[in-house]
Amino acid sequence: MATIAIAVDDRQKRPRPRTRVLEDERWLAFALLLPTAVLLGLFIAYPFVKGVLLSLSADRVGVSGGFVGLANFDKIWNDSIFRTAVWNTFWYTGVTTVFKLFLGLWLALLLNRHFKGKAYIRAAILLPFIIPTVLSTFAWKWMFDPTFSVINWALFKLGLITGRINWLGDPDLAMTSIIIVNIWRGVPFFAISLLAGLQTISPELQEAAAIDGAKPWKRFWYVTWPLLLPVTMVVVLFSVIQTFADFQLVYVMTGGGPANATHLFATYAYQIGIGTGLLSEGAAISLAMFPFLLLIVIVQLLYIRRVETR
Template sequence: MTVTALGTARVRRPSVRLRRLEDERWLALALLSPTAVLLGLFIAYPFAEGVLLSLSSAKVGDPGVFVGLKNFAKLADDNIFWTAVWNTFWYTGVTTVFKLGLGLWLAMLLNRHFRGKALVRAFILLPFIIPTVLSTFAWKWMFDPTFSVINWSLFHLGFIKARINWLGDPTLAMTSIMIVNIWRGVPFFAISLLAGLQTISPELNEAAAIDGARPWARFWYVTWPLLLPVTMVVMLFSVIQTFADFQLVYVMTGGGPANATHLFATYAYQIGIVSGLLSEGAAVSLAMFPFLFIIVVVQLLYIRRVETR
């Protein structure tokens, strides 16, 4: 009876849906579809809307009409826009160099064995963990000409005789926001480069030391080439984030004094939201895209070259 029952039992075949999921093409489509929908809703759709806005004369409460490249032509004669272009490149370049140098120095120190190493690593991450607006308000108070703890310290140390208006002078204001950006970005570089250093075998440096290589030679010819791929990836993310920075500059200076510290993002906000000129604000935002695209492509090509080499 058992044999008969087994012989007559019907083998359950998987449903059509399950059979399709066994195919890697259908499985990949099923897994990627939610991500594609989210990217379309929150990235592709806003980008397309921004392009349409930049080609129109839209204002707050007025949908406007199609004007072509008129908004971009207007930017070509806008001195504040070119100031924002220069500030963005200068701000990104200087802060990235300092973040890389200080982050690499900290990573080399943290890669050593010492008591309380885990606590120090957690403490270094604090500037990166604290919300940007909260930490920036604290820095804004420290740079305040009347209540500045920096002025107080410099005065009592004998370096200055009068109060310095850090955020009221164009050059000092730009320097101030760079200092804050470096302070926030160094932990990201340090922890990322530390992770890269820990993947390098200590035996390589030991072999170089036995061959008579000095510490600087061991770093330049052994450590740095192996750390370069990680460094380039970290710099890529830092450049993208810094190039489109908004919160820090908006809270510290709002683009002032006299529009001297505007970046692409802050100037687009002032034109599009504060002034209500949505189309011109969108044009400023899109003007940032070609510059950033070229920078990212160049860095990606260099990263591929480094990895293949």
């Protein structure tokens, strides 16, 4: 009887096959990563592959076309509006990123100081980033309206203008307007992210530099900035990706107008693919931004790695 009891105990203590499999780190990692891989495949890989196949065909809404190769890419490259959209996207991304970086860094340095009500001000600064894009953009569109513009009213009261300015009706002013709104929305993201980076820098380094006689500007340039640079590059990388593929803000503000002067990659792809029903050409325009964005991301990642190793 004792022998039977021991055998039963051994069988109970012996791990089941499933348990033995999960004890292997390789199978456990595979089991944990499988749901993520499935989600990425459904919502990222499949749409991307479908877009590539669509750009190589002549499909329209309700009409299945045949394989045309690179004909859609050749067509859009000879499109003057597409070339305008390419220039606008790079200009829009470059200008807004520079201003968001400088204004966000300046704001982060101010918020890093000790003063009364610091927590409330930090929370208030996040409001432009928290408010839904469409809602805040509609408010800005009203502010830029030539008839009811509060901006025109303020400039008129200050004596800076004598007549109405059609902010969204002039190509140059319309581009400037959407750049201003994007900067307004993006500065809080830079400010809070860089503030988090500043919080990780030891105050003792600043104190040691001050004791050695370094001025505030020298302390920032030689102590704070090198330590903050890795965080800054990551924030810039995310901002470039989001701004390069921006759609909501431009679509609500101008719809790509006036006269297709403010189109970006995303808005022009939507107008061609959904507005006119040329799905294949719209997919080609969307994919045209991929090589540019990939190159920008690779360059930034290499620079980030270089900064971290240095």
